[in-house]
Amino acid sequence: MTFALTPERESHLAEILSRYPNRMAATIPVLHLCQEQNGWVSEEIMEWVAHRLGISAAHVKGVATFYTLFNKEPVGRHQVWVCRTLSCALNGADALLHHCEKRLGVHVGGTTKDGSVTLRTAECLAACGQAPMMQVDRDYHENLTLADVDTILDRLTRS
């Protein structure tokens, strides 16, 4: 296997393991750690995680495929999730999403040609009071207008 964590992440891994009563319990944080480094969770990574945790590859696959936040395919440098649940939908999430699709030239689930952004939808992200909203990487952007979206996407595609 050729996948390996960077030395800093290796020490982070040790710290994660020390927090859990058994190794299986660490599956999710360890998958996150790997995804943080690699951008997505490949089958090679699933095997690597299984090996490191001494659990079955099937179990790691089960966890990775259950949670949508684990990318099972290569993704862009930035992730955009547009919320489409009730409050956001009533406040124009649909238009917002279409706008994103047009601006980025991709359909939901796609990644821009330059590899900068992957566009996705999300179910309620619990910011209904500030609908419509979207999550960009780890940040929430709320009370969005189409102009706000343009500014945000501009920044993403440039960086």
Added chain:
Amino acid sequence: MITLTIDDRPITVAEGTTIWEAARTLAIEIPVLCHDPRLRPVGVCRMCVVDIGARTLVASCVRPCESGMKVVTGSEKVERQRRTLTELLMSDQPEVCPKESTTGDSVLHALARRYEATGASLPRGAGRPRDLSSKVIAVDHQACILCDRCVRGCDEIQGNDVISRSGKGYGTKIAFDLDAPMGASTCVSCGECMAVCPTGALVNKPVSGPIVPRRHLKQVDSVCPYCGVGCGLTYNVDVEQNKIAYVDGRESPVNHERLCVKGRYGFDYAQHPQRLTKPLIRRAEFYPKAALSPEVMGNQERGKGRRKTALVSYDDVMPAFREASWDEALELVASRLLAVKKEHGPGALAGFGSAKCSIEEAYLFQKLVRAAFGTNNVDHCTRLCHASSVAALLETIGSGAVTNTFAGIAESDVALFAGTNISANHPVAASFFKNAAARGTKLIFVDPRRPDIARHAWRYAQIRHGSDVAFYNAMMHVILREGLIDEAYVRDHTTGIEELRALVDRYPPALAAEICGVTAEMIVDIARAYGGAKAAITFWGMGISQHTHGTNNARCLISLCLLTGNSGRPGTGLHPLRGQNNVQGASDAGLIPMMYPDYQRVGDPAIREKFEKAWGLPLDPTPGLTVTEITTGALEGRIKGMYCLGENPFLSDPNVNKVRKALTRLDFLAVQDIFLTETAEFADVILPATSYLEKTGTYTNTDRRVQIGRPALAPPGDARLDWQIVAEIATRMGYPMLYEKVEDIFDEFTATTHEYQGLDYPILGATGRLWPAFDREAKDGEQILFGDAYPTADGRAKLVPCDFEAEKEPTSAEYPFVLNTGRLLEHWHTGTMTRRSYALDAISPGPFVEVHPDDLARLGITAGDLVSVSSRRGRIELPARRSTSVARGSVFIAFHFREAAANVLTLDAIDPIGKIPTFKLCAVNVEKAQA
């Protein structure tokens, strides 16, 4: 204790008991889908709901009983919920349920019938795929209800961890490894998932013919014919077709319904078209005798360049034989053997029995050789298996059998596994070991080739081939140095501690580390764990016994166990895992040259006299020759006539080229078998025998459990019961053997023994008994032996110090690799049965040599390339397989495959005491084969 009422019936149960369990003790059956009493309850299906007067119904399979609870298991409300659930589940079922159309026991469809639920009123989903890639199990994801039973069956019961769920929502399905096709995954085809699946999602594929519901078949409770674990199973037999349709694991103290791929799917060999059905006599034109098929001719002779096949080609060999009547064949065997006896004396005769024989067959066969032949030259494959272990055990503790059952591990905190690839060779026992590891028992493996189960290990020490003595001496060194010895036990129960101490003093871990190629810390760690254990159990296999110092290896393990007082108590013991289904029983029955039944020495005048009286004639006072000595004897012209029952020495014995010469030199060879084996090519007469599946007999497993194997099939053609053939030959040789039924032989045998006293067919019943079982009132025989004293003259065990010895055939520039041989999960010995079993052959079709990736790279060989492996004795060609289980500089070849017989290469040097050959170690060269 907790008291509650279920359907108005009061019951008191232990804390933690679930409602479902409590109801079951009242014979109230609550339907389940995701639950199986052998599995951890997860409560995901809600079929088992009951009303406890709470806001919602609760799942009885997970809900613990509470004091004062009033449980209603079948109210209208409860039934309505179950009906709706069934309706929902049925809405997505395939048109034809694969289980209903085969074994006919879908739990879901039974519920659907009960609730008249078809699911027709609900919309159907988009459909899910099927996966037919496994050779033995068909997967239909459409029928799957995601109950998780297979996942838990695979993880919790078998410890294989192959299955999980993948995906989310409607797309969720069970997945093998990283969602590979089942047939391409790490699945070992034990069938546990199929057995626990309540729907048609996992079903048996046909092995020998169509699969029909159990009610159309006859159920025969028997025991698996393959390994020493001795799993209880039920054959579902189509009587009209004389075929076994499929096999179920049976509840037994041995396997608790578990099976491995051989027991579950390797049952069709008896129907193979190559079965022998008529006695055969060699035609006059085929003398002088020579090999008949290219594989048996070998590389040097006429066999060169001809295509080699997995099975003997009857076109090659049958022309050399003609069919004969039983009368002619038996008469010929008896008269030729008598002629040899007359001309050269009884010592020129020999018999090879087999550990596949029943106790009765083994007993009768050794009686034939001893009484009718007049010699003790009778042996069997135990010589190739645990002869050295037994020699060491008899010498040290006075008994060759295990001192505790393998299930005893449940009470151990440490278990040492020395030289045993258990998941391949004792798969069901291995599953219990994995269960123990999951509960916290520390498993320690010491083996030059990494066993698959090492994944569950606390420590795995990859020692150099043949360095075992140094390793265990160093462990004892640490144990003595650190005061981990059980002083009181050693004082009260052993002799020889001072000699042992003096010897192991010379084996500090640093020295052993040099010899063994592991770190000194590893040795110290393992010694501390073993020495510090409350209860440690010791298992070993062929990696210990099959060496020129096999007896020494075993002595060291025994000393280690005695030194720490790990014997005679729960969770402790010595357990050399027996290979063959009846190697224990055949040895108990006296199928060994130096002992009568029950290990009574032929050299002891008092004992001999006892047998002379019982058998009514004077017996030979000298111990006979062993398997390897008989072969040498034949080669040197001292052995002239031989009778081989179910043994195939051509492939099973070391140095095939030597065996070939020996077999050609015999004046007369009779072979009794179910197929025409490689050995039978040299026979004068071949007698068609019955297979295990066609006869009644007793078999003793690795635990000392004596169990009855029962006939599932009718024998083909003129094939006869083995014991009847043996008795006929004896009678025709002037020693009448008259028995009515097989039980009579068992009773005669037990009467000659001490250990089998108290056993007979009625008491063995369905699940057998451990010997000794003197108390007929007890539930079972003794599990743990020698709590008080050992069966030695002074009641004490002997500590026998052993020095490390260098190998007989070290690697050299010309032969730089160490060859290790052994078995594969799917195959049995010389493949006579398993290669004729459709499923086993399909899963594991041919030979290969395992080579470390670094060595492959160095030699410029790609995995899959044909390579030539040669030793000082011969050469074979077979594909290379990349494997990190073998160490650099060592290779592994399984010995099942005639087209590339590992034993062409092996060395016939033997252990001086156990007389066992060194199958585990010889020097070879590996190179790319010439195109």
